[in-house]
Amino acid sequence: MAKAVFADGKIQNAKDYANSALSLKPDYIDALITLSQIAKSENDNEKALSYGQAALSLDPTDKNLKQYVDSLNKPASPSVSVPTLAPNEPKE
Numbered sequence: 001m002a003k004a005v006f007a008d009g010k011i012q013n014a015k016d017y018a019n020s021a022l023s024l025k026p027d028y029i030d031a032l033i034t035l036s037q038i039a040k041s042e043n044d045n046e047k048a049l050s051y052g053q054a055a056l057s058l059d060p061t062d063k064n065l066k067q068y069v070d071s072l073n074k075p076a077s078p079s080v081s082v083p084t085l086a087p088n089e090p091k092e
Helices: 002-007 011-024 029-041 045-058 063-072
Strands: none
Touching: 011 029, 029 045, 029 063, 045 063
């Protein structure tokens, strides 16, 4: 839900949904990624990196997520696609 609301440009609502999801399920990777994307869109790279690293700590084998977090560590990196998980997507 947060990801869809963020895509519609409703940033505060997206933050609220993502934070609510995390209060119910603190290891919800999609919510952490969404909060990272929001922070990045607000030019808050420190917060974006923090959320990204939290997501990566929950799934350190996710190559796309690792690439995304690595991109946050590089100030002028080219655009990197953000990892997405389909519902019930199996992890490698």
